[in-house]
Each structure stands twice: as structure tokens, then as C-alpha cells.
Amino acid sequence: MDGGMAAAAAPGEISFSRPAEDTLLVRLAGDWTIKEELPSVEEVKKQADSRPPVQRLAFDTQDLGRWDSGLITFLIKVFDQFSQSQIDTNREGLPDGVRRLLDLAAAVPEKKDARKEALREPFLVQVGKASMDIARHMGALVTFLGESTIAFGKFFVGKAKFRRSDLWLTIQQCGVDALPIVTLISFLVGLILAFVGAVQLAMFGAQIYIANLVGIAMAREMGALMTGIIMAGRTGAAFAAQIGTMQVNEEVDALITMGVSPMEFLVLPRMFALIVMMPLLCLYADLVGILGGLVVGAGMFDISFTQYMEQTRASLNLTHFGLGVFKSAVFGVLVAVAGCLRGMECGRSASAVGDAATSAVVTSIVLIVVTDGIFAVVTNIIGI
Amino acid sequence: MNNKEPHITVHDLTMAYGDFVLMRDLNFTVNRGDVFIVMGGSGCGKSTLMKIMVGLKSPATGKVLYEDTSFWETSPEEQEQLMRNFGILYQSGALWSSMTLEENVALPLEQYTDLSPSQVREVVSLKLSLVGLAGFEEFYPSEISGGMRKRAGLARAMALDPEILFFDEPSAGLDPISARLLDDLILELTASLGATVVVVTHELASIFAIGNNSIFLDVDKRTMTASGDPKKLLAESEDPTVRRFLTRGEEKEQAR
Numbered sequence: 001m002d003g004g005m006a007a008a009a010a011p012g013e014i015s016f017s018r019p020a021e022d023t024l025l026v027r028l029a030g031d032w033t034i035k036e037e038l039p040s041v042e043e044v045k046k047q048a049d050s051r052p053p054v055q056r057l058a059f060d061t062q063d064l065g066r067w068d069s070g071l072i073t074f075l076i077k078v079f080d081q082f083s084q085s086q087i088d089t090n091r092e093g094l095p096d097g098v099r100r101l102l103d104l105a106a107a108v109p110e111k112k113d114a115r116k117e118a119l120r121e122p123f124l125v126q127v128g129k130a131s132m133d134i135a136r137h138m139g140a141l142v143t144f145l146g147e148s149t150i151a152f153g154k155f156f157v158g159k160a161k162f163r164r165s166d167l168w169l170t171i172q173q174c175g176v177d178a179l180p181i182v183t184l185i186s187f188l189v190g191l192i193l194a195f196v197g198a199v200q201l202a203m204f205g206a207q208i209y210i211a212n213l214v215g216i217a218m219a220r221e222m223g224a225l226m227t228g229i230i231m232a233g234r235t236g237a238a239f240a241a242q243i244g245t246m247q248v249n250e251e252v253d254a255l256i257t258m259g260v261s262p263m264e265f266l267v268l269p270r271m272f273a274l275i276v277m278m279p280l281l282c283l284y285a286d287l288v289g290i291l292g293g294l295v296v297g298a299g300m301f302d303i304s305f306t307q308y309m310e311q312t313r314a315s316l317n318l319t320h321f322g323l324g325v326f327k328s329a330v331f332g333v334l335v336a337v338a339g340c341l342r343g344m345e346c347g348r349s350a351s352a353v354g355d356a357a358t359s360a361v362v363t364s365i366v367l368i369v370v371t372d373g374i375f376a377v378v379t380n381i382i383g384i
Numbered sequence: 385m386n387n388k389e390p391h392i393t394v395h396d397l398t399m400a401y402g403d404f405v406l407m408r409d410l411n412f413t414v415n416r417g418d419v420f421i422v423m424g425g426s427g428c429g430k431s432t433l434m435k436i437m438v439g440l441k442s443p444a445t446g447k448v449l450y451e452d453t454s455f456w457e458t459s460p461e462e463q464e465q466l467m468r469n470f471g472i473l474y475q476s477g478a479l480w481s482s483m484t485l486e487e488n489v490a491l492p493l494e495q496y497t498d499l500s501p502s503q504v505r506e507v508v509s510l511k512l513s514l515v516g517l518a519g520f521e522e523f524y525p526s527e528i529s530g531g532m533r534k535r536a537g538l539a540r541a542m543a544l545d546p547e548i549l550f551f552d553e554p555s556a557g558l559d560p561i562s563a564r565l566l567d568d569l570i571l572e573l574t575a576s577l578g579a580t581v582v583v584v585t586h587e588l589a590s591i592f593a594i595g596n597n598s599i600f601l602d603v604d605k606r607t608m609t610a611s612g613d614p615k616k617l618l619a620e621s622e623d624p625t626v627r628r629f630l631t632r633g634e635e636k637e638q639a640r
Contacts, residue, residue, distance in 0.1 A: 161495060166482070250478035254540075257438050257472050258492050259464050 010065055014039040016047045022055035024048055029063035032071035041077045057082055059093035072101050144341045148271060151263045160264045170273035174235050178281060181230055186285035189222050190214055190292025198301055207301040211311035214293030219320040223286035225372055227278060228331035232364035236339035239270050240360035243343025244353040271336040278332030279325045286324060319384055327375055331368050338363040391416040391580045397446030399432050406432055409607050412599050419581045419594050421614060424601030430584040434552055439467055468496060471541035475552045477533035479525040485536050486521035492543045511539040531562040549574060551583045555590050567593050600626050
């Protein structure tokens with residue numbers, strides 16, 4: 001398009017002349033590309049409004065250099081203006097390619113009802129819609145819980161249709177594969193608890209009570225809470241993404257039309273695996289957390305290994321562990337339900353899968369923290 | 385096929401997403417042994433119609449009858465019974481990605497037959513060799529090409545020797561030669577199985593090659609505007625939209 005002659009870029013220019021009294025000739029010269037700054041449509045309008053009144057518009061493009069969509073959008077704007085004021089436009093002077101593109105752009109008329117209107121709804125309508133959304137989500141949640149209960153019922157009488165190998169694989173993913181991250185986090189949590197406590201307790205010469213502090217905090221609260229949050233981010237998100245992707249790929253449809261319930265085939269093994277593995281992970285986290293405390297206690301505050309362990313043993317009883325383990329089983333249910341529900345609700349696009357995973361994590365963490373709060377109040381009231 | 389016995393009857397069907405009506409007043413009959421084409425432009429609701437026919441989405445109004453049973457008005461047990469007679473090839477193949485090809489094809493057999501594991505293996509390798517995938521038993525869907533995935537999907541759809549096969553855009557995304565081979569495969573296999581076939585497609589080559597009956601869905605009029613043998617429609621139809629579609633828009637050019 002640009003040979004040796006036109007190599008130097010000349011910016012787009014516009015000039016006007018009146019070959020006849022009622023005709024405005026628009027001369028386009030230089031390069032008209034979207035990368036350059038182009039003259040504005042206002043100039044043409046100003047000329048057209050000048051006297052004597054213009055009846056016809058024509059173009060001269062002999063000196064036009066390179067051009068692209070920049071020129072076309074400019075011309076569309078010009079024609080829009082002139083069609084409103086009933087002025088004849090003569091396109092003969094335009095290059096062939098430009099005319100063809102203009103025809104193509106006008107070939108299919110704009111679909112009037114297709115453009116999405118950004119209408120602002122009144123506040124009350126928004127509140128109403130949001131409430132109906134919540135009601136619909138609650139409905140979906142209840143349906144999901146009902147269906148998963150039925151699936152579990154079938155599982156316990158041995159009638160559920162799923163692949164045993166899937167169950168074992170999921171158990172491995174929710175259990176053994178999570179050990180490194182659970183180890184790291186619990187150890188650090190134990191360590192931090194011990195540090196924070198020790199500084200305070202040392203003021204009274206009561207460092208030995210680090211063992212009580214760390215032991216009780218890990219067993220009752222932190223073990224369950226931290227595994228819950230780790231599993232929400234790790235496994236809940238994975239569940240939502242796996243099942244969501246299967247929705248996108250029509251794999252879930254293929255199961256349904258094959259007469260296989262996705263609740264039994266996809267959701268059941270995942271929920272079962274997580275609910276079984278969470279309490280085990282929680283116990284493991286308790287132990288590792290206590291070890292973290294021991295490192296601080298024995299390493300920095302002159303408590304011997306036996307002393308620390310003996311103090312821990314004396315401060316803990318089965319109720320502490322039982323409460324933590326029970327909570328972690330409940331958290332397991334929450335994470336599994338949130339992950340699988342979001343996956344099953346997932347829309348049919350790549351971004352919907354991302355949304356499902358995000359929403360699964362947010363929902364699980366909120367539910368875990370709220371439930372833990374309720375547990376704290378209830379255990380306080382009944383005195384355990 | 386000589387026996388013109390109705391197999392699937394769609395009666396006054398309207399399909400909608402919420403308040404948006406996609407198609408209304410659909411009435412047609414698919415006879416036993418037909419290769420029935422549902423054609424129409426992009427976004428006209430061909431795939432949605434298939435979803436309604438196979439039981440994945442309920443219609444706004446109207447009926448889908450399988451012989452004399454109305455799918456959307458019968459009990460869930462009966463629906464499941466009907467669905468076992470369907471074989472479905474989805475647009476993307478929809479193979480279960482966590483399973484090998486062998487496991488994909490074996491799943492329906494394990495669910496619905498009492499075959500022993502060794503018998504299942506035999507049937508699976510037969511089905512895979514029918515679609516030219518012998519030896520790929522241990523491959524996962526992500527390890528094979530798009531065309532192979534479609535063929536594996538076909539093998540899975542045929543696992544239980546279904547009475548009715550549904551194909552959603554079987555040749556979409558395939559090169560012309562693979563598309564042709566898949567068409568031939570569909571014809572050959574369905575003829576030997578004696579199955580009724582419903583194909584949703586807009587590929588003209590496929591439509592003329594395999595279809596012996598069809599309907600045309602008009603996206604602007606939001607209803608079906610033609611039905612019959614596609615070759616006859618090409619020769620006889622007066623509807624300008626149908627003609628444009630079947631001639632790849634060439635008639636529009638002539639009319640100008």
C-alpha cells in the first residue's frame with residue numbers, strides 16, 4: 001500500500017472548497033489511520049453550516065495516503081450528520097475499498113432490541129430482586145441438601161452408583177495430599193500461639209503454662225479452624241472447579257442422559273471423602289501444633305521436653321479433642337456442600353468456573369467462621 | 385426404510401429461556417429408521433430442541449412423544465427407562481475427562497447390563513474398533529485429537545445399542561475429510577443397528593449426505609418454516625429463507 005514515495009507518514013488533513021455554490025467538496029489528504037490524531041467531524045459540520053447553504057457533499061481523495069478503520073468511522077459520523085439534515089452525499093470520490101466497507105457496515109441494520117440497556121432500577125426494585133435471588137439460592141441449597149441426603153441414604157444401603165476408584169482417589173486428594181500444607185500451617189500456628197503467650201506468661205514466671213495455652217487452643221479451636229480454612233481453599237475450590245468444568249464440557253449432561261445421577265456419581269464421593277478425612281486431618285493438625293509450641297517452649301524458655309509434654313497431657317482431656325474433631329467434621333460438611341453446590345450451579349463459560357471456585361471458597365470460609373462462633377457460644381452455655 | 389411408523393412425535397412445542405421465547409409451535413414426526421435433520425442458522429435453538437427431546441431441559445409448553453409415551457408428563461422412572469434407549473453424541477464429545485476411553489465406553493454397560501468385566505472389555509473394544517479407535521483404550525480424552533474425541537463419543541453413544549441416536553453438530557470443528565468419514569460412519573452404523581437418528585446441524589454437506597427427513601427452524605420467525613427430505617426442499621421449497629440456507633446464500637445474490 002505504501003511504496004517508496006509515500007514512506008514518510010503525513011498526518012491526516014482535511015480541507016474544503018466550493019466548486020459550485022451549493023456543493024461542499026471535502027478534500028482528504030495524508031494518512032488516515034487510527035494511530036494518528038485525525039481531524040474532528042466538527043470541522044465538516046462547521047463548513048456545512050456556513051453560507052451559502054450546502055445541498056451536496058462530495059469527496060476528493062487523490063492525495064489520500066494510507067487509511068484504515070479510522071477513516072471509515074470518521075465517514076460514518078459525517079454521513080450520520082448529513083442524513084439528519086437532508087443533504088445529498090456523493091460517495092463517488094471515495095476509494096473503492098472505503099465504499100465497500102461502508103456498504104458492508106450498513107448491510108445489516110442495527111437490531112433495535114438487541115442492545116443491552118443499562119437502565120437504573122429504582123432502589124425498591126433492586127431490593128426486591130436481590131431478595132428473590134436469595135430466596136432462589138436458598139431453594140437451590142435446600143434441594144441440594146435433600147438430594148445429597150438421598151444420595152447418602154443410597155450409599156449406606158449400597159445402591160449408589162459411583163466408581164470406587166473415584167472415591168479412593170478423592171480420599172487421597174483430600175487426605176494424604178493435604179498433609180504438607182496442613183503440617184506447615186499448624187506448626188506455625190502452634191509456634192505463634194506459643195510466642196504470643198510466652199511473652200505475657202514470662203512476666204509472671206509462668207512459662208510452663210505455654211503448654212496449656214497451646215494444647216487447649218489447638219485441640220478446641222485452631223486445629224479444626226485451620227484445617228477447615230485450608231481445605232476450603234484447597235479442596236472446596238477444586239471441587240467447584242472440577243464439577244464446574246464438567247458442566248461446561250457437557251460431561252454432567254452426558255451423565256444425566258445416561259441415567260447416572262451426578263449427585264451420586266460426582267458429589268457423593270467428594271462429600272464422603274472430605275467428611276471422613278477432615279477429622280483425621282484435624283487430629284493431625286492438633287498434634288503438629290502442639291509440637292510447634294514445644295519447639296518454642298523447649299528451645300527458648302527452658303522447659304524440658306518431658307515437662308512440656310506432661311503439662312500438655314495434664315491440661316487436655318478427651319472433651320477438648322472430641323469438640324475439635326466434631327467441629328472439623330461439621331466444617332467438612334460445609335466445605336463439601338459449598339464446593340459441590342457451586343460446581344453444580346456453575347454456568348457454561350470459563351469465567352463461570354472461576355466464579356464458582358471463588359464463590360465456593362468465600363461461602364465455605366464464611367460458613368466455617370460463623371459456625372465456629374455459634375459453637376463457641378453454645379459450648380460456653382452448656383459448660384464444656 | 386419402508387415402514388413409516390412414528391417413533392418420535394413433537395407436538396405444539398414451545399421452548400423458552402425465562403420470558404424469552406426461542407421457538408414456538410413446533411410440530412413434527414420422526415419415523416422409525418429415519419435420519420432426521422434439525423437445521424437452521426446459528427442461535428436458532430437447534431441444540432435447545434435436542435436438549436428438550438433428550439430430557440435435559442423441560443419445554444415451556446407442548447409434548448414430546450416417544451411412541452405413545454409423553455416424556456415430560458410421565459413418571460421419573462419411565463423417563464429414565466426412555467433415556468436408556470437414547471444414545472447421545474454431544475457437540476464437544478463430552479467424554480468424562482477423568483476416565484480413559486475404555487472406562488468411558490464401559491460405564492453405561494456397567495450401569496445397565498450384568499455383563500462380567502471381561503465381557504464388558506470385549507464389547508468396549510468392539511465399539512472402539514467400529515469407530516476406528518482400536519488400541520486407544522488406555523488413552524484419556526485430553527490425549528487424543530478433536531476428531532478422535534468425537535468418534536470416541538460416538539462409540540460411547542452406541543455402547544448400549546440404543547434405539548434412538550441424537551447427534552449435536554457431529555461434524556463441527558472437523559476438517560472436511562474427517563467430517564465426511566464421520567458422516568459415513570453414522571450412516572453405516574445406524575443402518576446396521578436399525579436405529580432412528582436425529583441430527584442437529586447446519587453443515588450443508590452433511591445434511592444432503594445423510595438426511596432423509598428434516599425440519600428448518602427460522603430464527604426470525606421463531607418457528608419451523610419447512611419440513612421434508614432436504615434434497616426435495618432444495619428442489620421445491622418456495623420459502624426464501626430456506627432456499628438461502630440450502631444454497632449457502634447464493635440465491636440471494638441472484639435475486640439482487
